[in-house]
Amino acid sequence: xxxxxxxxxxxxxxxxxxxxxxxxxxxxxxxxxxxxxxxxxxxxxxxxxxxxxxxxxxxxxxxxxxxxxxxxxxxxxxxxxxxxxxxxxxxxxxxxxxxxxxxxxxxxxxxxxxxxxxxxxxxxxxxxxxxxxxxxxxxxxxxxxxxxxxxxxxxxxxxxxxxxxxxxxxxxxxxxxxxxxxxxxxxxxxxxxxx
Numbered sequence: 001x002x003x004x005x006x007x008x009x010x011x012x013x014x015x016x017x018x019x020x021x022x023x024x025x026x027x028x029x030x031x032x033x034x035x036x037x038x039x040x041x042x043x044x045x046x047x048x049x050x051x052x053x054x055x056x057x058x059x060x061x062x063x064x065x066x067x068x069x070x071x072x073x074x075x076x077x078x079x080x081x082x083x084x085x086x087x088x089x090x091x092x093x094x095x096x097x098x099x100x101x102x103x104x105x106x107x108x109x110x111x112x113x114x115x116x117x118x119x120x121x122x123x124x125x126x127x128x129x130x131x132x133x134x135x136x137x138x139x140x141x142x143x144x145x146x147x148x149x150x151x152x153x154x155x156x157x158x159x160x161x162x163x164x165x166x167x168x169x170x171x172x173x174x175x176x177x178x179x180x181x182x183x184x185x186x187x188x189x190x191x192x193x194x195x
């Protein structure tokens with residue numbers, strides 16, 4: 001099949017990120033540069049009887065201030081949990097927006113209905129960290145890894161000093177575990193020799 005968004009527009013960049021469930025019956029596709037109708041992530045399901053893909057839902061960030069929502073995606077093995085990154089979004093408050101810090105929104109499907117997103121942020125919000133630039137789920141959808149390519153900490157290994165800024169663009173990863181309806185931070189991961 002040739003799959004297109006239900007609301008296509010110039011410069012949407014539909015297909016910038018793609019994730020597929022383990023059984024191959026659910027696909028998520030990002031459109032991070034929506035101009036006319038905002039950034040979005042589309043969920044398609046495979047209809048075996050008709051032998052074709054149909055759009056199940058168009059998911060939006062629920063915020064007019066979201067930037068690059070849909071640039072990265074992760075889908076749990078069963079296709080019922082979808083994480084959508086917005087690595088350019090400002091995660092700070094009005095007084096200090098922390099430009100380009102990034103956020104992730106996690107949606108959950110029950111039957112055919114998708115929940116409102118749960119917002120996931122870095123444990124230490126930093127300007128230009130690009131939290132959400134890469135995403136990965138464990139197969140069971142209980143563990144979420146989030147990349148932050150702009151992280152500047154010079155700490156090495158696990159759970160070092162997140163507030164350090166000695167190594168610009170060294171990058172980092174954050175690991176979260178599902179906790180009820182939300183997500184709890186588990187660890188902050190750096191390379192053994194960050195540079």
